[in-house]
Amino acid sequence: MMLSGTVWKYGDNVDTDVIIPARYLNLSTPEELAKHCMEDIDPTFAGAVQAGDIIVAGDNFGCGSSREHAPLAIKGAGVSCVVARSFARIFYRNAINIGLPILECPQAVDETESGDRLSVDLRTGTITNERTGRTYHTSPLPEFIMGIVQSGGLIPYTIKRLQGRNR
Amino acid sequence: MGHTLAEKIIADHLLNGPAEVWPGDLVEVHVDLVLANDITAPIALREFEKLGVQRVFDPAKVVLVADHFTPNKDIKSAEQCAQVRRFARELGLPHYFDVGRMGIEHVLLPEQGLVAPGDLVVGADSHTCTYGALGAFATGMGSTDIAVAMATGQTWLRVPETIRIVYYGQLQPWVGGKDLILYTIGKIGVDGARYMAMEFAGPTVDTLSMDGRFTMANMAIEAGGKAGLFACDETTRAYVHGRVKRPFREYQADPDARYARVLEIDASTIEPQVAFPHLPENTRPVSQVGEVRIDQAVIGSCTNGRLEDLRIAAAILRGRRVHPDVRCIIIPGTQQVYLDALREGLIETFIEAGAAVSTPTCGPCLGGHMGILAAGERAVSTTNRNFRGRMGHVDSEVYLAGPAVAAASAVLGRIAHPDEL
Numbered sequence: 001m002m003l004s005g006t007v008w009k010y011g012d013n014v015d016t017d018v019i020i021p022a023r024y025l026n027l028s029t030p031e032e033l034a035k036h037c038m039e040d041i042d043p044t045f046a047g048a049v050q051a052g053d054i055i056v057a058g059d060n061f062g063c064g065s066s067r068e069h070a071p072l073a074i075k076g077a078g079v080s081c082v083v084a085r086s087f088a089r090i091f092y093r094n095a096i097n098i099g100l101p102i103l104e105c106p107q108a109v110d111e112t113e114s115g116d117r118l119s120v121d122l123r124t125g126t127i128t129n130e131r132t133g134r135t136y137h138t139s140p141l142p143e144f145i146m147g148i149v150q151s152g153g154l155i156p157y158t159i160k161r162l163q164g165r166n167r
Numbered sequence: 168m169g170h171t172l173a174e175k176i177i178a179d180h181l182l183n184g185p186a187e188v189w190p191g192d193l194v195e196v197h198v199d200l201v202l203a204n205d206i207t208a209p210i211a212l213r214e215f216e217k218l219g220v221q222r223v224f225d226p227a228k229v230v231l232v233a234d235h236f237t238p239n240k241d242i243k244s245a246e247q248c249a250q251v252r253r254f255a256r257e258l259g260l261p262h263y264f265d266v267g268r269m270g271i272e273h274v275l276l277p278e279q280g281l282v283a284p285g286d287l288v289v290g291a292d293s294h295t296c297t298y299g300a301l302g303a304f305a306t307g308m309g310s311t312d313i314a315v316a317m318a319t320g321q322t323w324l325r326v327p328e329t330i331r332i333v334y335y336g337q338l339q340p341w342v343g344g345k346d347l348i349l350y351t352i353g354k355i356g357v358d359g360a361r362y363m364a365m366e367f368a369g370p371t372v373d374t375l376s377m378d379g380r381f382t383m384a385n386m387a388i389e390a391g392g393k394a395g396l397f398a399c400d401e402t403t404r405a406y407v408h409g410r411v412k413r414p415f416r417e418y419q420a421d422p423d424a425r426y427a428r429v430l431e432i433d434a435s436t437i438e439p440q441v442a443f444p445h446l447p448e449n450t451r452p453v454s455q456v457g458e459v460r461i462d463q464a465v466i467g468s469c470t471n472g473r474l475e476d477l478r479i480a481a482a483i484l485r486g487r488r489v490h491p492d493v494r495c496i497i498i499p500g501t502q503q504v505y506l507d508a509l510r511e512g513l514i515e516t517f518i519e520a521g522a523a524v525s526t527p528t529c530g531p532c533l534g535g536h537m538g539i540l541a542a543g544e545r546a547v548s549t550t551n552r553n554f555r556g557r558m559g560h561v562d563s564e565v566y567l568a569g570p571a572v573a574a575a576s577a578v579l580g581r582i583a584h585p586d587e588l
Contacts, residue, residue, distance in 0.1 A: 013357055013446060017554040021561075022533040025206045026236060026243035028213070040556040060358040060391060064552060065533070066293040068210050068309035089362045089393055090293055094309035144193045144323070155217050158315045162218065 001122040003080040003101065004130075005052035008038075008045060009114040012058035016091065019062065019070040028069065030076025037073040051078035054120070056112050058084065062091025071095045081120050083127060085109045096145055097154040103127065108136040169421025171329035172396045173364035176304040176418055180287045182321060190328040190427070198228075199303075200282060201316045202290030204272055204529075205233040205244070208251045210310035211291055215317055223258055224320030230262040230281060231255050232272040235529045237265075240536035270501025270527045273297035273385060273469035277377075278501055280410030284399045284417050289316050294469050294551065296387045300380035301407065302399040302418055304364075307388060327393045328427035329364040330355070331420075334371035336435030341585045343479070344379030345471055345549065345569035347371070348386040349440035351432065353450030361391030363427060366420060371434040372397065377406040378475035382569075385470045386551050389447040441547075441582055442567035445555045453572055453584045460492070463546040464577035465558075466570050467498025467525070468532045471549035474507050476570040481513040483574035483585055484520040490580030495522035496531060496538045522577070534558045540565075547576045 018041040020033055027033055038045040055074065061084035062070060071094045074082065082095065085106040095102045101122050108127045112118065117130040125138040141149060151157035170178070170187075178188045180196040188194055201223075203211050208231055223229045231251055236244035248265075255263030264275060273294050276282050282298045288305035289295065291313040298305035308322070316322045332351055352359070365387045372380065380397050387395025397403070399417035407415070438452035466472075466480050477499060489495040497517050499505035505527065508514050517524050530537030532550040540546055540559030545566065548558065553565035566582055575585040 015552075015554045017533070017552070017557050021556055022206075022535055025533075025535075026241060026247060028209050028247070040561045060361060063357060063391060064293065064388075064554060066207065066291055066295075066307040066309050068207070068291075068311060071309075072210075086358070086361065088358070088391060090307055090309060090388075093312060097309060097311040142193055154311050154315055155214055158218060158319065162220070162319070 002119065003052065003122065004117065004119040005054040005080050006050065007054050007056050007112055007114055007116045007118055008049065009112060010041060010055065010057040013060045013063055014041065014057050015064040016062055016067050016070040017064055020067065020073040025067060025069055030072045033069050033073035034076030037077045046077060049077050049079065052080045053078065054118050055079055055082045056109055057082065058109060059086045061087050063088035066090045068094045068098065071098055071100045075100045083108055096148055099153040103138045105136050105138040168425055169423035171364065171424045171426065172366055172398060172418050172420045173304055173327055173329055173394055176285060176287060177324060177326055188326045190326050192326040193323060194326060195321055195323050196287055198289050198316050198320055198322055199286040200228050200230060200288045201313060202230045202272060202276065202288065202292065202295060203313050204235050204292055205237060205248050205251055206235045207291035207310045207313065209247045211314040211317065212250065212254050214311045214314035218314065218318050220318045223317045226258060226260050229260050229317050230276060231260060232264045232269055232275060233266065234269055234271050234527065235533065236535050237528055238526065268502060271469045271472055271529055274472050274500030274504065277301060277381065278503055280407065280412060283407060283411040283413060283415035284403060285415050289313065289322055293388045294385050296392065296395050297381050297385040297469060299384035299387065299394050299396040300377060302397060302403055304394050304396065306394050327362055327364045329366050330360050330428045330430065331366045331368060331426045332430045332432060333369035334432050334434045335369050336371060336433045338371060338434055339438065341439050341571040342437055343569050344375055344382035346437055346440045347434060348383040349442050349447065349450045349567060350437050352386065352390045352447050355390055357389060357446050357448045358391040360387065363392055365390065365392045365395040367395065367397050373400065376475055377402055378473040381473065382470055389551055439569060439572045439584060441572060442553055444553050444564040444566065447553060447567060453582065456582045459545065459566065459582040461547050461576055461581060462493065462544040463538060463540065464493055464495045464573050465531050465538055465546055465548040465550060466573050467500065468529065468550040469500065470551045471570050472498055472500030472504065474504050476549065477504065477508045477513050479570040480574040481516045483571060483588065484522065484578065485516045487520055487578050489521040489577045492580050493577050495577040496525060497522050498525045498530065499527055501527055531558055547573050547582055549573050
């Protein structure tokens with residue numbers, strides 16, 4: 001699956017409270033949440049983000065709360081993929097579970113700037129920066145996790161498993 | 168080669184087990200308890216419905232607590248709570264806790280005996296790691312993971328590496344679990360234990376009360392940890408006695424367990440700690456804080472809303488007055504903590520000192536309600552996160568501390584050591 005989009009770059013420890021502040025946790029649909037995505041770190045983001053854009057960030061992206069509203073808001077905003085130096089573990093699980101593609105690639109992060117265009121091949125884990133022409137390879141997802149991704153998220157994956165059990 | 172606490176508990180919960188597990192293994196496990204709250208449950212219930220199952224795997228093992236935006240802060244929150252309440256009724260869940268009987272989930276569940284040593288617990292709340300204080304493997308997940316665990320009683324885990332932190336030396340006056348964990352996070356950073364389990368050990372924590380241990384395990388997530396565990400001992404047994412009404416298993420780490428890192432900390436040198444905005448790792452000893460005026464002091468939360476915390480705050484506030492420029496908000500963690508505090512006279516002390524006492528709620532900790540900050544305002548808080556905008560306006564500030572520093576600061580109007588009173 002090929003993705004391509006303009007980069008929004010942020011630093012280390014982007015926490016779930018700035019991705020979607022708690023004052024909006026009385027909302028729960030991706031569309032409603034997207035209107036406030038990244039509001040406390042970058043008030044321009046929600047109004048200007050285009051479908052397919054890519055968030056690039058430093059270490060420990062998504063640290064803090066377990067709120068699934070965070071990846072839902074990002075996905076709802078039309079972001080096609082998040083590339084970070086590293087992810088906080090609950091955010092990592094949540095993104096996989098709801099079908100938001102994420103990749104860990106420190107070198108790509110270090111050599112990418114806001115406004116660059118990245119193309120990402122999720123199948124091979126290859127990231128290309130169209131401005132610099134440089135290509136990066138990330139380690140593929142473990143097979144077990146890839147199974148969840150290929151099913152379209154944890155819910156379709158579990159439905160398949162439950163059906164298998166009842167057969 | 169031996170195993171850590173986390174490895175041993177996971178090994179005994181394997182779907183195809185028990186068998187030996189090692190860090191990095193991806194495994195499927197049975198869970199003993201599944202938890203969600205009023206902000207994570209609505210999404211979990213939506214995903215649960217998509218699974219097409221008619222019941223949860225075991226009604227007695229699913230806990231729903233309305234604690235974040237309750238008592239309902241607005242119409243949308245009220246609707247979320249109504250949805251959770253309806254689900255609990257329809258599926259006949261005995262452990263649904265509503266206003267008047269509820270508490271902050273991570274104070275409530277251990278108090279009610281719902282978590283036992285050796286359990287494997289998953290919760291749609293990042294501070295689910297609190298139950299590690301009881302010698303359980305407990306970890307936070309998102310709503311979709313929890314929906315699946317509610318339906319199947321199972322989840323998948325990557326067996327974590329473990330960091331063992333050994334504390335020795337006698338604690339200084341006014342230093343408690345909160346100061347130990349803040350100091351530790353200051354040392355290893357907010358991602359110092361990312362994806363890992365933290366194992367707390369050593370003579371200092373052996374003498375720590377259960378309340379102090381809950382505080383430490385609670386903040387493992389603030390170092391990126393997946394879990395924060397204590398081995399079972401006499402203190403644990405005394406706590407669960409009369410609360411936990413089912414058999415459970417105690418675990419100890421093997422002496423030859425393999426750790427990603429072992430950290431030894433001389434706790435006798437640790438002063439009360441303060442974490443500056445906007446990360447819990449920005450810690451300083453209170454003597455090096457300088458002049459930080461505050462507008463609000465919050466004492467409560469799943470981190471420090473237990474009886475011991477309120478006793479410490481009361482010891483400082485007794486016979487004193489909250490500074491005229493400060494709003495001091497005290498939130499007992501559960502109805503039981505509230506009642507105990509009332510019977511001990513702590514509530515009277517707080518009110519006479521000029522503090523506001525609230526019914527249990529997560530409220531201000533996450534900027535929900537009951538103490539939101541305006542632009543430019545500063546709070547000292549016994550809660551667990553000081554991220555930008557966490558307690559309100561994006562230009563407000565939260566300084567994390569234990570109940571002793573928070574109470575002393577409330578009196579002096581600036582961040583202060585209790586000895587300055």
